[in-house]
Amino acid sequence: MMLGAYLAYSLIGRFGAGPLGYWGGVLLAALAVGALGVLLERTLLRRLYGAPELLQLIATFGVVLLIKDAALAVWGAEDLLGPRAPGLGGAIAIFGQPVPQYDLLLIVLAPIVLAAMWVALSRTRWGLLVRAATEDREMTAALGVNPSWLFSGVFFVGALLAGLAGALQLPREPANLNMDLTIIADVFVVTVVGGLGSIRGAFVAALIIGIVRALCIGIGDVALFGSVVSFAKLTLVAEFVVMAVVLVARPWGLYGQPPGPSAIAEQRDLQVPPGRRFAIAAALLMAALAAAPLLVDEYALVLGADMLIFALFAVSLHFIMGPGGMASFGHAAYFGLGAYAAALATRSMPMELALIVAPLAAGIGALVFGWFCVRLSGVYLAMLTLAFAQITWATVYQWDALTGGSNGLVGVWPAVWLSSRVAYYWLTLAIAGGAIALLWRVVFAPFGYALRAVRDSPQRAAAIGIDVRAVRWAGFVLAGLAAGLAGSLYAFSKGSISPDSLSIPRSIDALVMVLLGGLQTLFGPVVGAALLAWLQDTLARHTEYWRAMLGAAILVLVLLFPQGIVGALGAAARALRQRGIGKRAAAA
Amino acid sequence: MKSMASLIRYFPIAIAFCALSAGAQPIKLGELNSYKTFPAFLEAYKRGMELAVDEINRGGGLLGRPVELIVRDDTGSPGDAVRVAEELVSREKVDVLMGTFSSAVGLAVADFAKQRQRLFLASEPLTDKIVWDNGNKYTFRLRPSTYMQTAMLVPEAAKLGKRRWAIVYPDYEYGKSATEAFKQQMIARQSSGIEFVEFAAPLGKIDAGPVVQAMIDAKPDAIFSSLFAADLAKFVREGELRGLFRDRPVFDLLGGEPEYLDPLKDEAPVGWYVTGYPWYEIDTPVHRRFLDAYRAKFNDYPRQGSVVGYSVVNSAAAAIRKARSTDNAKLIAAMAGLVVETPFGTIRYRAIDHQSTMGAYVGRLAIKDGKGVMVDAKYADGADYLPSDDWVRAHRPAN
Secondary structure (H helix, E strand, O other): OHHHHHHHHHHHHHHOOOHHHHHHHHHHHHHHHHHHHHHHHHHOHHHHOOOOHHHHHHHHHHHHHHHHHHHHHHHOOOOEOOOOOOOOOOEEEEOOEEEEHHHHHHHHHHHHHHHHHHHHHHHOHHHHHHHHHHHOHHHHHHOOOOHHHHHHHHHHHHHHHHHHHHHHHOOOOOEOOOHHHHHHHHHHHHHHHHOOOOHHHHHHHHHHHHHHHHHHHHHOEEEEOOEEEEHHHHOOOHHHHHHHHHHHHOOOOOOOOOOOOOOOOOOOOOOOOOOHHHHHHHHHHHHHHHHHHHOOOHHHHHHHHHHHHHHHHHHHHHHHHOOOOOOOOOOHHHHHHHHHHHHHHOOOOOHHHHHHHHHHHHHHHHHHHHHHHOOOOHHHHHHHHHHHHHHHHHHHHHOHHHHOHHHOEEEEOOOHHHOOHHHHHHHHHHHHHHHHHHHHHHHOOHHHHHHHHHHHOHHHHHHOOOOHHHHHHHHHHHHHHHHHHHHHHHHHHHEEEOHHHHOHHHHHHHHHHHHHHOOOOOOHHHHHHHHHHHHHHHHHHHOOOHHHHHHHHHHHHHHHOOOOHHHHHHHHHHHHHHHHHHHHHHHO | OHHHHHHHHHHHHHHHHHHHHOOOOOEEEEEEEOOOOOHHHHHHHHHHHHHHHHHHHHOOOEOOEOEEEEEEEOOOOHHHHHHHHHHHHHHOOOOEEEEOOOHHHHHHHHHHHHHHOOOEEEOOOOOHHHOOOOOOOOEEEOOOOHHHHHHHHHHHHHHHOOOEEEEEEEOOHHHHHHHHHHHHHHHHHOOOOOEEEEEEEOOOOOOHHHHHHHHHHOOOOEEEEOOOHHHHHHHHHHHHHHOOOOOOOEEEEEEEOHHHHHHHHHHOOOOOEEEEOOOOOOOOHHHHHHHHHHHHHHOOOOOHHHHHHHHHHHHHHHHHHHHOOOOHHHHHHHHOOOEEEEOOEEEEEOOOOOEEOOOEEEEEEEEEOOEEEEEEEEEEOHHHHOOOHHHHHHHOOOO
């Protein structure tokens, strides 16, 4: 969509801003974005259809990073304000209020596009095939339809419409580099609120969110219960509040269908506790890490502490995502809650105590949010966690008196005896290492098995007497506690904490770490966390276009190791062993 | 004889050259900023720094040593910024730590400087807190703060004698403190019957249509805005379209900075009162010299960011010259009361709160040759727009 705006800007600039040049530019830009979408699908995403769905999301994230830097390189840093649409530059009075003509055009255009989409999907052969392929890809293929080109077609239409939206936005908003971020979250919210797969739902959801936002602005400041409530400030999270309300009331969105009885997809992961060799390897690693201060410089320790903190954060997310089967898009909320609790607690108690108390705040947050979230499943659950995370973020961002607002809180330094870089590194190593070990232990405790049973088949689990929701809820809270501990360690290592520690990018980071490392493995998240932290640090230091490099690195890793790095290593090791057995058998 | 004269003339340069080529350890200036998060401002900023470093090295460096600029991206996150600052201090062993853009990052790095007892030269963050509420012994700030720039617009605004003001602002620290500062100072000047209606818009995501409509419905006499970048462009377009600005004077903080004015092109809102940097209008010898040098080096005109980047390097250089050392404690001592030449004229880092007296230009917007420009621009010296010493003492912790 950002590309659509930029391309339209350039093309209109080339064709001139006459009616023909203008609309020609808009259409060509949309077509070009559509073509790019197909290119991406055929070269990249295609290879990931077999991998976990979330991996495609991560790959898309990598592409976004790449495109953003590419746009910066091609179009420069300055915002580009496009010309107004020819003949539609003015406003006309309706009920005495001036309404921009261009807005009227959009009001007409949106239902037309919507109707066209609906007709295409429900009344044409192409739409029929697309729906069939979405339901059952193999069966469709067996019936002689090539689903490969079908999906490319869907991608083309999707990208084309996104590009069109970007190009149409040009008269209202300059093409700028933050367009992608501002829009992606909104798009997801609209789709999920409406119910996946429902065009009507998406339209209604977009309408509701738009109206709620406009109402919030229109109402402005209102005195309620003796204090002034600013509805205008609510616009920051209006869409997420709407989403939270809708998903709590209707777990599958407004018009979404509950998924049919889920096919039992037993995953053969983490069934056997790791043996003694794993324990020895882990202990050796701990020892090596503990000895690190003797070998490396102080900055490496600072970076090392970061890696350890993120490792704990990633392992906590992995705990609910892997064994728990609950993907969270808002895991940063608990990280941030822990961090803020630590910052606030140090004002009234010694730092050592604050470090212990702080995770409890995150745990309480997880207790409340989790109660709602664990009733849902799949994408809806993930989006509800995101909604709660955004609401938490907005609260922190606005509550100047308590949280310092957008500035955050400063002066959160560790106690004097822990304040040297080496001491803090050891502290981090001990706490993060201990917490990770504990989480791993829980995975193979009866509770961990119950969690996996609930993931693989809620019905069967319930039938043998497992309280499905209670188990999921407990898992959610435990993960929240661990993330909170990581957050409070983070706060003390930086001396300050700001809202960005519980924003969407931080949640995405956690997802990337887990998936890069390998969702079906124990050690994956640790490797993923260390790798991502190292990549971010090194690339930002040594390259100018670090964002594109990071995106490219993520893409390459995702393509090379669809099961994650550790997952791939594990598979390779198994294959080797098997070959060994085969050879021995042959020799015998 | 002639060759003798030229020998004498070139003698200092020759010495400098010898010093440079003798492999003297360079003086390291460690700069961290959110280059990828705010590229429009910071690309120009980086060029400004490069120009200053070039000039210093061509003039023989500092203390006979060449100057080296080490630039890092802090990714716009305070947590990452602190890590990057750690790297600059403990691995690169820089002599001066400087930079940062957003308030959150600036405050986090300032607090890091306090913890590690290192000099930090905050170049860009506008937050008032960095020198007042959260000020510390080790942090100095170059740019005129939100409070100061608002104060520069207040005299004109008060002169109009308008009663009902609509205030629109991006909903974060900068917008909020601009709004607060404006309200306070207007009430102080114009006590009778002034009232304010406020409109907060999420940063970078303003819903311009509804906001403009709500503002029209509020029927204000005048408007004060602290919007910038894409938010400003959307607001201007929607406001013009719906007639919000008709017969209403508008004040916009930062609206005259080329970074935010130039994208508006021929749609720049004529008549707005703004603070900014009209490089085409400034006719002082120091600025002309800077403008020529900048154009010669980059074949482009300077932006507000260029002036800040150029001046921050020169501030660090001036401190090193005054201290005759790169020793951290001596540099901190030298910074208090330090006088620096900048393209805006001579500035001084106040000992009382470590704020520099750099100012900004105040003027009105007009359109010339299809481009937005500031006209009738006057330099507002920062020293004239700061609160009283007593106020500062009451608000700044005693380290």
